[in-house]
Amino acid sequence: MLRHMMRRLVLFQGQHQQPTFRALRGTKMKTPRHSPGLALSIWTLSSKPRDFSQPNSSWSPEMRKVYDHYNALCATDPENESEKSPWMKLPSYNRSIKYATGGIHLSKLIQAEARLFTRNVKEQGATFEYVVFINKEEKSCVCVFQSGRLLEGAPGHVHGGAIATMIDTVTGTLAGFLSGPIMTANLNIDYRSPMPLGSVVLIHCVLDRIERRKTYITCKVTSADESKLYTEATALFVSISVGHLFGSRS
Numbered sequence: 001m002l003r004h005m006m007r008r009l010v011l012f013q014g015q016h017q018q019p020t021f022r023a024l025r026g027t028k029m030k031t032p033r034h035s036p037g038l039a040l041s042i043w044t045l046s047s048k049p050r051d052f053s054q055p056n057s058s059w060s061p062e063m064r065k066v067y068d069h070y071n072a073l074c075a076t077d078p079e080n081e082s083e084k085s086p087w088m089k090l091p092s093y094n095r096s097i098k099y100a101t102g103g104i105h106l107s108k109l110i111q112a113e114a115r116l117f118t119r120n121v122k123e124q125g126a127t128f129e130y131v132v133f134i135n136k137e138e139k140s141c142v143c144v145f146q147s148g149r150l151l152e153g154a155p156g157h158v159h160g161g162a163i164a165t166m167i168d169t170v171t172g173t174l175a176g177f178l179s180g181p182i183m184t185a186n187l188n189i190d191y192r193s194p195m196p197l198g199s200v201v202l203i204h205c206v207l208d209r210i211e212r213r214k215t216y217i218t219c220k221v222t223s224a225d226e227s228k229l230y231t232e233a234t235a236l237f238v239s240i241s242v243g244h245l246f247g248s249r250s
C-alpha cells in the first residue's frame with residue numbers, strides 16, 4: 001500500500017500557485033521540469049497538520065514586529081483585490097512529508113517517530129523559532145529566525161552548525177518550492193560576524209539559476225534591521241525522484 005501511495009506522488013508545475021495540492025491520476029513518478037517555474041509535490045489524500053510558524057509566547061517583540069511586517073506584505077490590497085501580493089507565508093510542519101496533502105497520514109506510516117531537525121524540541125523558543133516568507137515573483141524568500149538558548153556555540157553566540165542548519169533549511173525550502181523534490185548537494189558558508197544568542201536575524205535567499213537538475217541559491221544572513229551581515233552562503237540542490245529516497249532511482 002505504501003509503495004502504491006508513493007507511486008502517486010507527482011509534480012505539479014504552475015506559475016503563481018498557492019501551496020495547495022491537487023489529486024492527480026498519474027501512476028508513474030516524474031522528475032521535475034527544470035525551468036524556474038514553481039513546482040510542488042502532491043499526494044492524493046487531504047488533512048491539515050499543525051503549522052509551527054505561528055507566533056507564540058517565546059517570540060521577542062522584535063521577532064513579532066518583523067513577522068508582522070512581512071505578514072502584512074502577504075495581504076491583498078482591499079482597494080485592488082485583483083492584484084495578488086507576490087508574498088506568501090509558508091506553513092512549517094515537523095516533518096517534510098507533511099507538506100503533501102495526505103502527508104499527515106503517511107507520516108504515521110513512515111518512521112512515525114521521526115521529526116524535522118528544526119522542529120523537534122517541544123519547549124517553545126528553546127531552539128529554532130522561524131517563519132519563511134516567499135516572494136513568488138522575485139523567486140526569493142526571507143526567513144525571520146530567533147535563536148534559542150539551546151543553540152549556543154561560542155559563549156553567548158549561536159553555534160555555527162545551527163546557523164548552517166537554518167541556511168540549509170531556508171535555501172532548501174526555496175529550492176523545493178521552485179523545483180520540487182530536491183536534496184542538498186553542496187553548501188558553502190562564510191561566517192562574517194558572531195551571531196548573538198537570542199537575537200532575531202533575517203535569512204535572505206534568492207534563486208541564482210537553474211541548470212537541468214541543479215538549482216543554485218544564494219543566501220545572506222543579516223540583523224533584523226539589515227545593518228549587520230552575519231553570514232553569506234551559496235547552496236546547490238539537485239532534483240531527485242522520490243525513488244531516490246526509497247532505494248530506487250527509477
Ligand SMILES: CCCCCCCCCCCCCCCC(=O)SCCNC(=O)CCNC(=O)[C@H](O)C(C)(C)COP(=O)(O)OP(=O)(O)OC[C@H]1O[C@@H](n2cnc3c(N)ncnc32)[C@H](O)[C@@H]1OP(=O)(O)O
Binds near residue numbers: 096
Ligand atoms: C510548499 C512547499 C515548499 C517546500 C517546503 C519544503 C520544506 C521542507 C523543509 C526542510 C528543507 C530542508 C532541506 C534540507 C535538505 C537536506 O539537508 S538533504 C540532506 C543532505 N544531502 C544529502 O544527503 C544528499 C546526498 N547526496 C545524494 O543523494 C546525491 O549525491 C545527489 C545530491 C542527489 C546527486 O546524486 P545524483 O542524483 O546521482 O545526481 P548526479 O547525476 O551525480 O548529479 C547531477 C548533477 O549535479 C551535479 N552535482 C552533484 N553533486 C554535486 C556536488 N556535491 N557539487 C557540485 N555539483 C554536484 C553533478 O555534477 C551533475 O551535474 P550535471 O552533469 O547535470 O551538470
